[in-house]
Amino acid sequence: xxxxxxxxxxxxxxxxxxxxxxxxxxxxxxxxxxxxxxxxxxxxxxxxxxxxxxxxxxxxxxxxxxxxxxxxxxxxxxxxxxxxxxxxxxxxxxxxxxxxxxxxxxxxxxxxxxxxxxxxxxxxxxxxxxxxxxxxxxxxxxxxxxxxxxxxxxxxxxxxxxxxxxxxxxxxxxxxxxxxxxxxxxxxxxxxxxxxxxxxxxxxxxx
Amino acid sequence: xxxxxxxxxxxxxxxxxxxxxxxxxxxxxxxxxxxxxxxxxxxxxxxxxxxxxxxxxxxxxxxxxxxxxxxxxxxxxxxxxxxxxxxxxxxxxxxxxxxxxxxxxxxxxxxxxxxxxxxxxxxxxxxxxxxxxxxxxxxxxxxxxxxxxxxxxxxxxxxxxxxxxxxxxxxxxxxxxxxxxxxxxxxxxxxxxxxxxxxxxxxxxxxxxxxxxxxxxxxxxxxxxxxxxxxxxxxxxxxxxxxxxxxxxxxxxxxxxxxxxxxxxxxxxxxxxxxxxxxxxxxxxxxxxxxxxxxxxxxxxxxxxxxxxxxxxxxxxxxxxxxxxxxxxxxxxxxxxxxxxxxxxxxxxxxxxxxxxxxxxxxxxxxxxxxxxxxxxxxxxxxxxxxxxxxxxxxxxxxxxxxxxxxxxxxxxxxxxxxxxxxxxxxxxxxxxxxxxxxxxxxxxxxxxxxxxxxxxxxxxxxxxxxxxxxxxxxxxxxxxxxxxxxxxxxxxxxxxxxxxxxxxxxxxxxxxxxxxxxxxxxxxxxxxxxxxxxxxxxxxxxxxxxxxxxxxxxxxxxxxxxxxxxxxxxxxxxxxxxxxxxxx
Numbered sequence: 001x002x003x004x005x006x007x008x009x010x011x012x013x014x015x016x017x018x019x020x021x022x023x024x025x026x027x028x029x030x031x032x033x034x035x036x037x038x039x040x041x042x043x044x045x046x047x048x049x050x051x052x053x054x055x056x057x058x059x060x061x062x063x064x065x066x067x068x069x070x071x072x073x074x075x076x077x078x079x080x081x082x083x084x085x086x087x088x089x090x091x092x093x094x095x096x097x098x099x100x101x102x103x104x105x106x107x108x109x110x111x112x113x114x115x116x117x118x119x120x121x122x123x124x125x126x127x128x129x130x131x132x133x134x135x136x137x138x139x140x141x142x143x144x145x146x147x148x149x150x151x152x153x154x155x156x157x158x159x160x161x162x163x164x165x166x167x168x169x170x171x172x173x174x175x176x177x178x179x180x181x182x183x184x185x186x187x188x189x190x191x192x193x194x195x196x197x198x199x200x201x202x203x204x205x206x207x
Numbered sequence: 208x209x210x211x212x213x214x215x216x217x218x219x220x221x222x223x224x225x226x227x228x229x230x231x232x233x234x235x236x237x238x239x240x241x242x243x244x245x246x247x248x249x250x251x252x253x254x255x256x257x258x259x260x261x262x263x264x265x266x267x268x269x270x271x272x273x274x275x276x277x278x279x280x281x282x283x284x285x286x287x288x289x290x291x292x293x294x295x296x297x298x299x300x301x302x303x304x305x306x307x308x309x310x311x312x313x314x315x316x317x318x319x320x321x322x323x324x325x326x327x328x329x330x331x332x333x334x335x336x337x338x339x340x341x342x343x344x345x346x347x348x349x350x351x352x353x354x355x356x357x358x359x360x361x362x363x364x365x366x367x368x369x370x371x372x373x374x375x376x377x378x379x380x381x382x383x384x385x386x387x388x389x390x391x392x393x394x395x396x397x398x399x400x401x402x403x404x405x406x407x408x409x410x411x412x413x414x415x416x417x418x419x420x421x422x423x424x425x426x427x428x429x430x431x432x433x434x435x436x437x438x439x440x441x442x443x444x445x446x447x448x449x450x451x452x453x454x455x456x457x458x459x460x461x462x463x464x465x466x467x468x469x470x471x472x473x474x475x476x477x478x479x480x481x482x483x484x485x486x487x488x489x490x491x492x493x494x495x496x497x498x499x500x501x502x503x504x505x506x507x508x509x510x511x512x513x514x515x516x517x518x519x520x521x522x523x524x525x526x527x528x529x530x531x532x533x534x535x536x537x538x539x540x541x542x543x544x545x546x547x548x549x550x551x552x553x554x555x556x557x558x559x560x561x562x563x564x565x566x567x568x569x570x571x572x573x574x575x576x577x578x579x580x581x582x583x584x585x586x587x588x589x590x591x592x593x594x595x596x597x598x599x600x601x602x603x604x605x606x607x608x609x610x611x612x613x614x615x616x617x618x619x620x621x622x623x624x625x626x627x628x629x630x631x632x633x634x635x636x637x638x639x640x641x642x643x644x645x646x647x648x649x650x651x652x653x654x655x656x657x658x659x660x661x662x663x664x665x666x667x668x669x670x671x672x673x674x675x676x677x678x679x680x681x682x683x684x685x686x687x688x689x690x691x692x693x694x695x696x697x698x699x700x701x702x703x704x705x706x707x708x709x710x711x712x713x714x715x716x717x718x719x720x721x722x723x724x725x726x727x728x729x730x731x732x733x734x735x736x737x738x739x740x741x742x743x744x745x746x747x748x749x750x751x752x753x754x755x756x757x758x759x760x761x762x763x764x765x766x767x768x769x770x771x772x773x774x775x776x777x778x779x780x781x782x783x784x785x786x787x788x789x790x791x792x
Contacts, residue, residue, distance in 0.1 A: 014256040018264065018400065032783045035449040037791040039703070039759035040784035046426070047754050048308050049773035052689035055753045058311050060376055061384045061422025063429060069444065070779035072762045074461040076470040078434070078486075084766045086427065086777060087472070091456045092445040092784055096436050096472070099427040104310050107770030120565045120572045121522040125643045127636060129692075137772045138692040140636050140685075142643075143462075143517070145562050146762030147631040147682035147699070147779075150460040150516055152470055158770030173565050175641040 041067040044088065068093030072149025077156070082109050082186075084156055089149050108162060111188040112155040113201070114141065118174050119193055125173035128155050132162035159185055247717055254357075255712050261367060262352045262708065264403040265395065270350030272406065277335060277375060278345040285332045288409045290396065295331035296413040297324050309769045310423035317416045331412055338417050339375050339387045346377040353704055354711055360396060366410075369393045384422040390415045426768070435492030436484070441476055444783070452783065453477055458560060462517035462526040464500075465540040475513035475531045479505050483530075483543070501542045506531035510582070511557040518563040518572045520550070520607055529561065529574070551612040552605060556582030564634040564643040566620075567663050571607035575645065578602055579628040595651035599628040602647070622665045627652045631762070635685040635694050637738075646696050648680035654698065673745045674736045677728035686765035686774040689737060696736040696745070699760035699778065706730025733757045733778065754778070 031038045046062040047055035059065035064086060072089035079085060083101035090097065110130075114123035123141055130137040143153040159165065165183040172178070172193050180198060183189055188201040246252070269288055276284035299322025306313045326334065339345070354370040371393050376386040391414040397403050431437050444452045457476040464471040469486040472493065476482075483500050484493040497504055512532035520527050525537040527546075534550045535543035554576065561576040578600035601623035605613040617623045628650040637644040642659035649655070653675040657665035669675030674696055682699030689695065707730055715723040732755040736745040749755035757763075758780035765774040 014253055015260055016400075018260075018267075032452065032454075032785075033449070035452075035785045037783070037785050037789050039701075039780075039782035040791045041787060042758035042781035044780055045754075045757050045776070045778045046768075047776040047778070048311070048768070049688055049771075049775050050306055050308055052773060053752065055776060056306060056308055056311060056313055057420070057753065058309065058422070058426060060386045060420065061311055061425060062427050063425040064427040064777070067781060067784070069781040069784050070761065071455060072459055073764045073777050073779055074459060074470075074472075075764050075766050075777075076461050078470055079430075080469065083770070084768065086764075086766075087459070087461060087470075088779065089457065089459050089762075090779075091453065092443060094431060094437065095439055095441040095443060095457065096459065096474070097429060097431045098434050098436055100430050101426075101768060102424065102428045103426050103769045104424075105770075106309075107772075109767075109770045115524075116522075116570065118570055119568075120519070120570050121524055122519050122572065124518075124572060125564050125568075125634070125636075125641070127641070132772075135690070135772065136692065137690065138687050140694065142634050143563055144633060144684060144764060145516075145560055145631065146633070146684045146764050147648075148455060148458045148560055149762055150458075150462075150560075150562075151764065152462045152517070156767070158767040158772045160770065160772045171641055173641060173643075174568055174570070 040069075043067045044070050044073075064088070064099045066090070066093065066097065068097070072147055074149045075144070075151045076154070077111075082111060082156065082188075087149075107158055107160050108185040109156060109158050110165065110183070110185045112157065112168070112170075113188055113190040114155070114170065114172075115190070115192045116172060116174075117193040118176070119172045122153055123173060123193070124153050126155075127171040128157065129167075129169040129171070130157050130159065130165055131167040131169075132159050132165055135160075135162075247713065251713065251717060255709055258355045258357065258712060259705070259709065261357075261403070262355050264400050265369070265408075266350060266352055268404045269406060269408065270352075273350050274345075274348035274373075274375065277339060278348065280336055282329075282332050282336070285335070286328055287406050289328035289331070290407055290410045293328040293331070293409065294411045295326040295328070295334075297326055297331060297334045298414060298416065299323060309426065311420060313418060313420045315416060315418045318414065331414075334414070335373075335389070338389065338419070341379050341419065341421070342375060342377040342385050342387060343380040344377045345375055348373070348375040351704055352708065354708055356711070363398045364396050365398070367395045367397075369395060379421065384425075386418075386420045388416075388418045390417075433491075435490070435494070439474075439482065439484075440480065441474065441482070442478055449785070452785075454783065458513050458515040460515035460517045460528070460530075464517070464526055464528070464537065466525060473515050473517065473528055473530055475506065475515045477511070477513050479508060479513070479531070481506050481530050499541075501544065502530070502535075506533065508532050510554050512554045514554070514558055514561055514576070516561050516563060516574070518574070520572050520574075521611065522571065532558075546611060548612075551614065555600060555603070556580070559630050560632075562632050562634055562645075564645075565607075566604070566643055566645075566659060567606065568642060568661075569607075569609070571609045573607050574603075574605040574613065575622070575632060575634075576603040576605065577624075577629040577632055577647070579630060579650065595628065596653075597626050599626045599649070599651070601626060602629050602632075616663070620664050621667075622657055624649070624655050624657070624667075625652075627655070630681045631683045631699075633683045633685050633696075635696070637694070646674070646683055646685065648683040648698055650679050650681060653677050654680055654683075656696075673747075676731070676734065676747070677725045678731040678734060679729045682760060682762040682779070684763040684765050684776075688735075688765065688774045688776075690773070691738075693738045695738070697749075697754070697763050697765070697776065697778075698734045698736070699757070699763050699780075700731050700733055701729055701759050702732030702756050703730055703758075704756075731755075733760050733763070 043065040068090035069092040070090040074087040086099040116123040190199040298316040298318040358366040360366040373389040394411040395408045472484040474482040516529040517526040559577040604617040634643040645657040647655040678700040685694040735749040759782040763778040
């Protein structure tokens, strides 16, 4: 065991070690090499954003709170129902585990697919500003990679109870802006840079 | 987190530990700026040892039995922990704060309200039993000491002040998941370990808050086997010899390779294997199409490079792939064809990952590659403990020329990130312009926020912006969580209750300059930097928002799970688990 006592982090026990109850005293550098647990069986967390000023720990009810030494998480719609699912990468207990979104379907969503023409074709770096019933939601399009796992670049925007998007502003990676009004929800809206037309696409179920 | 039975502070120094282990005997030399430090004052060492030993004894001999007694609802067994004359304080239950969110109901009673009651031991026992009565079947519980300090006691006895967290979880009478947390302060009095084992040591318990959370239906469903992902040929730490265990085994990238609208999965492993998995709508499972797509099962690398990254670098509308260290062009969503001369891309030793954006807004996707250490230079000492800005490696910025080739621009662009140990990075729009900025999460040293100046160069504003704290970072995600239109930055760091306990016993004066801040950082927990709106000043709100204590954390991700227009969070954690029956460090 070690403490921040010197640069080698080494200290001898200064009292009786209660091994009968599982207490032990070793050097952390040696622990993994010896097959000793170090920050072991920690459960992944799922936090729900309540109102932007606090999160609710919903891990206990998620079934995605696995304790498998996870490293990466990739977000995507794996079953075609538009709700984002999780692919979790771990070094123990199964390398890739897929968790489908079973949240109550209380709200509406829209998937915004952008095709750049002057911008990069994937429109990575675009910003979508969605205005609904006096509320503004800003989402940036990147293929996130939190650590060792890249998610597809998608704009999957929850719009709560809104049945229509009052205004959608796309700021393309070139800096050009386009504005659209009165768009539907619960669908995929495909927009090509520089054209005022948009196309509606229905999602495809895989289950 | 589970089972921190070890009473001392591994986690304050784990970054160093891991780095050392990682480095083996093949790391770069670095100057050592730290004066010789022989250790903490011996009295201080003893104080920490005593407090951590007491914590261990209390959590084991009082905590476990208390949870067991609560589980069996045996009041007489609960009563055996309380001393004669016990005094308790409990919050009233008449004015709970309730949150309903995505089928979860959270009810909180806090001692702030006017109806706090003074109770004797029986009253406190009844409070705990009635608080947990809805948990029909208790499946797990922990009594944790969050802080501990000793006061002078009477006679031979010492008096200890503890901040404690009692958590109990299980299912209710309808089979729904339910948890109960109680935060509070306890005063204990005992002479030695035997007193603790005997149990009657608690002389007061003030409960600050109790929280009950009830779920309705599971929020996620695991379909790993159903989707054919349960038999992948990737080595698993839990099924291999100890000497084959790795901290990191593979990198993954998800994108629609075939154009059918369903995500496909590319994997490159540290054992030089690669995999391409494609959704098969007929079988309803993922097929291994590695060979049919034209990829060898094993890839060649002299650099320990197992990158995985999809990006349409040639702007032809399909996702191309960087896998291992080879750049492949997507051919009609069926084949992957190696790009001539790898498009000029060459990698240094052991890249940790890469992220994609068009940093110069020329319509072509560029590539930023992360490194944590140089290759093949020998040294015997571990990396320096205090801010290691010298022993890491420069990152690469590969600018896409648009002719199928890339050119490395990191120095010219002032985007190397310094000689730091970069683990993860995210592109984001940190300011109002359309040029993507870059946040880099580093182990051993401060993090970087590179603001894109729009002229092909970057400026690191981490320190002036307040997002560069040393915190042994290993992952990062960004997104606008408070709806103000500017993205927050969530950084995955290390956290342990043990570390938090011990840090309370030491101070800046106990160490050479700078060391305490870094020790503080290495048990900081995840940080959530929120831009206060003044364009440049960030504040850490992780504790206030309840997303600080995750564990030994890796990749996080922001996701709007429930479609309410607010980004939720999934955070991975856990270092190395070997045996559920062994204690944990």
